Amino acid sequence: MVAENTQVQMRKGILEYCILSIISRKEIYASDIIAELKKAELLIVEGTLYPLLTRLKNNGLLSYNWKESTSGPPRKYYEITEEGQDVLKKLDVTWKELLFAVETSLEHRTI
Template sequence: MIAENTQTQMRKGILEYCILSIISRGEIYASDIISELKKAQLLVVEGTLYPLLTRLKNNGLLSYIWKESTSGPPRKYYEITQEGLDVLEKLDITWRELNFAVEISLAGRKSTDIKN
């Protein structure tokens, strides 16, 4: 239970960071974001993404435009806003700091202790 909680917390923060990073590359459709995240093995199901995108959008980090699609209903294409870019910049710094911290902390352990 405790492990689950920590996992959720870790994954949640990183998920947001990754989503922002993916969208910052240019306008993108939600299911493309999902396939990227699936490739990275960060996301299991699509349903998790929509609330997150809505929240980021309502916080002003993202915006979207409707685009007609050849199959099915019009699609929402997400774009990052200036505010989103600012946040991403801060997250980059934090990530480097965290990465450094994790490296330092893990360096003390023998490589065999860490299971892959």
């Protein structure tokens, strides 16, 4: 139970970072984000993604455009804002720090 909790916390933080990174590459649709995450073996259900996207959008990190779709209703395509790019850069720095911290901590571990 303790382990699960920590795992969830770790993934939650990373998830936002990953999503922002994926969106920063190009304009993208929600289910394509899922596909990308799946490729990265960070598996989430779509239901988790929508609240996250909405929150990031409301924080001004993302914006979206409606685009017509051939199969069904119009789709929301998300793209990153300038503010989002700034945040992403800060996150990059943080991630590198974290990576260093983790690697250093793990270096001489025996178990």
